[in-house]
Amino acid sequence: MLLDVEGRRVLVVGGGAVATRRVRALLRAGADVRVVAPDVATEIAALELAITRRRFAPDDVREAWLVFACTDDPAVNAEVAAAARQRRTFCVRADDATGGTARTPAVARRDGLTVAVNAGDDPLRAVALRDAIDAALAAGDLPTARVRPDDTPPPAAGGWVALVGGGPGDPELITVRGKRLLEAADVVVVDRLAPRSLLAALRADVEIIDCGKSAHRHNLTQDEINAVLVDRGRAGRRVVRLKGGDPFVFGRGGEEWLACVAAGVPVSVVPGLSSALAAPAAAGIPLTHRGVAADFTVVSGHLDPGRSGEQDVDWPGLAAHGGTLVILMAMQRLAAITEALVVHGRSPQTPAAVVQHADSPVQRVLRAPLSEIAAAASREGMGAPAVVVVGEVVAVLEG
Ligand code: SAH
Numbered sequence: 001m002l003l004d005v006e007g008r009r010v011l012v013v014g015g016g017a018v019a020t021r022r023v024r025a026l027l028r029a030g031a032d033v034r035v036v037a038p039d040v041a042t043e044i045a046a047l048e049l050a051i052t053r054r055r056f057a058p059d060d061v062r063e064a065w066l067v068f069a070c071t072d073d074p075a076v077n078a079e080v081a082a083a084a085r086q087r088r089t090f091c092v093r094a095d096d097a098t099g100g101t102a103r104t105p106a107v108a109r110r111d112g113l114t115v116a117v118n119a120g121d122d123p124l125r126a127v128a129l130r131d132a133i134d135a136a137l138a139a140g141d142l143p144t145a146r147v148r149p150d151d152t153p154p155p156a157a158g159g160w161v162a163l164v165g166g167g168p169g170d171p172e173l174i175t176v177r178g179k180r181l182l183e184a185a186d187v188v189v190v191d192r193l194a195p196r197s198l199l200a201a202l203r204a205d206v207e208i209i210d211c212g213k214s215a216h217r218h219n220l221t222q223d224e225i226n227a228v229l230v231d232r233g234r235a236g237r238r239v240v241r242l243k244g245g246d247p248f249v250f251g252r253g254g255e256e257w258l259a260c261v262a263a264g265v266p267v268s269v270v271p272g273l274s275s276a277l278a279a280p281a282a283a284g285i286p287l288t289h290r291g292v293a294a295d296f297t298v299v300s301g302h303l304d305p306g307r308s309g310e311q312d313v314d315w316p317g318l319a320a321h322g323g324t325l326v327i328l329m330a331m332q333r334l335a336a337i338t339e340a341l342v343v344h345g346r347s348p349q350t351p352a353a354v355v356q357h358a359d360s361p362v363q364r365v366l367r368a369p370l371s372e373i374a375a376a377a378s379r380e381g382m383g384a385p386a387v388v389v390v391g392e393v394v395a396v397l398e399g
Helices: 017-028 074-086 121-138 176-184 196-201 221-234 252-263 275-282 315-321 331-343 370-379
Strands: 009-013 032-036 049-054 066-069 091-093 105-109 115-117 161-167 187-190 209-210 237-245 267-270 294-302 322-329 350-358 366-370 387-388
Touching: 009 074, 009 209, 017 032, 066 074, 066 315, 074 091, 105 121, 115 267, 121 267, 121 275, 161 176, 161 221, 176 196, 176 267, 187 196, 187 221, 221 237, 221 252, 221 370, 237 252, 252 267, 275 322, 275 350, 275 387, 294 315, 331 370, 331 387, 350 370, 366 370, 370 387
Parallel strands: 009 032, 009 066, 032 049, 066 091, 161 237, 161 267, 187 209, 187 237, 294 322
Antiparallel strands: 105 115, 322 387, 350 366, 350 387
16 A cells, blocks of 8 residues: 555654654655654754654644654654554554554655565565665566556647746846746746745746745655656746756756756756855955965855765865865855864865855855854854855955
């Protein structure tokens, strides 16, 4: 049985690693997730979710379609399972599959197929088989051809998708071409950091699909966004994908491009003014300056600087290099990032700045030496969206 949890309330009791995995999967499926736990992992805390920070109480299962007991205390999990049973709500117990009324299988998903494996009290056995099936699917060794004819219609004539960079947020900082395409669009798929004030001027019949509407509901996943672009484009609509900054700078525009190409939908890209350039300018920081800096590097601060992996930013290399450094998506890990830079040799006195909500009426700029900027930013309550600039250029136009 596969459950459709989209828009349905699902309770997760617990806030550790197991709960985090569950929450992530449930959000992907569009569930209305509620979490109850005295403490929650930072990843859960960072999500816009209804979190009740206390011990579980039986009443918490009220209104839930499904309950996950994921604490590290078997007694609490048993209590959750009992409360769910009493209310006739299905419950998955993470610590003891047979102690609940539902189980989560190991799942492989590929090309519209879902394979679920359950191995009773031996979940790692299920995972091993799932991995083997997934590998066989990937290798094309299993009979996966469609049986029912694929009835998706060929693309209607005239439809297109334009990936439009909207700039940092000020409606004046979109390109002329971007604005023209926006005015021609039948459908606008818009992000949270895009210049949203431009939407007010659109014709009343324009379909606006908001990917950034977040209050207690998860955003559209990238797959869902790709699917919407393709669907509307194939239907012959003129689609503008309005994004913040530039579509190809940390914007996942490349994935949207590939999805359109794969579906045969004509796609184009209109570059935008990236916040990597706009935010320093808005704060009076030249990225290069004669005799001070001859280059700048733009990196993502999204990943933990301690992690290792091929996509990681080379923090030691950047620290040693000494040019201007522009970091996007850094606010969650600013302390670890600045520490890594100092540990790897950048002077703690290097001027640094945080530019929050650049080019908006609520723009804020904070300057401090590299070793102090993280503490100062947290003291000032500065968070995303913000761009961090590190380098001598930060001070060059001051005084
Ligand atoms: N494609 C975008 C970047 C998307 S990633 C671009 O080119 O600008 C999102 C990050 O962009 C945020 O975490 C923040 O670091 C940065 N950002 C976007 N708009 C911003 C703004 N108005 N002010 C400061 N930072 C911004």
